[in-house]
Amino acid sequence: MTTFLPNELSTADLLVDATYQGLRQGNAGDDPLGPLLRVSNSGGFRYRGSIDNLNMVVLTTSMSDPDWPDALDPETGVFTYFGDNKEPGRSLHETPRRGNELLRRVFDLAHGSADERSRTPPIFAFATTGDWRDVRFLGLAVPGAPNVRPGEDLVAIWKVKRGLRFQNYRATFSILDAGVISRAWVSSLISGDGSSDAAPRVWKQWIASGSYRSLLGERTIEYRTRVEQSPSDESGRRIISAIHSYFAESPHAFEHCAAAIAKLVLPNVAQLDITRPSRDGG
Secondary structure: OOEEOHHHHHHOOEEOOOEEOOOOOOOHHHOOHHHHHOOOOOOOEEEEEEOOEEEEEEEEEOOOOOOOOOEEEOOOOEEEEEOOOOOOOOOOOOOOOOHHHHHHHHHHHHOOOHHHHOOOOOEEEEEEOOOOOOEEEEEEEEEOEOOEOOOOOEEEEEEEEOOEEEEEEEEEEEEEOOOEEOHHHHHHHHOOOOOOOOOOHHHHHHHHHOOOOEOOOOOOOOOOOHHHHOOOOHHHHHHHHHHHHHOOOOHHHHHHHHHHHHHHHOOOOOOOOOOOOOOOOO
16 A cells, blocks of 8 residues: 655645555644645645635545444445534534535535536545544545435435434535546646646546546455464364264255354344255356
């Protein structure tokens, strides 16, 4: 995994899943997003420009808040992000950093004409790594998703905290298929010139047509090795030996045992179909 050190941040490209390391002084100045993108050093919503004229938006998440479960599906490129009205006592858009108002505006622009989409700021998504203030780049995000209708990609949901009800946004973004965001484009955005030729092609395509070319990741086959699956102690080896002996004369019957074990350890399994012992394709 690529890691950019603090002295490299001001000139670094943005690489999907690369780590951007902050300082180790133990204060807010450690945050790497300031030198990397010239944004503030705190908050889930950060941006350059004004709320009325945004040059760039940076979304950050810990991915670890159970009440507000931000999530990235790496296979489909869908990024779910919750707004910043996380406490009762305020209306939906009246937050200190105006994050929910920002969401409302960028989704309105994204659902409009090509001219309106051209005023949508690039949105860079990051997740904290849990190591000091280091962050991981999730990708270039745009509002909406291929299979989500406009009006369903930004939804105000009700929550209850300490017996009080309040609303917050749940936003659906797509991570575009841009593995590398060049420093040239980042620098142009910092300077307020978002029309740089260095912008990724997929970003220009989305501006022109509103079509999504998401960053799709095919899951690799993951399984434990033979050693990892084997018991590590004598007690476990005796259990395996007993199972082998029990089903020695009827090996296919073990499938029913395996299904019963699966239902015990995976309570969400509602039904398992056991194939016939032969002529079932294996």
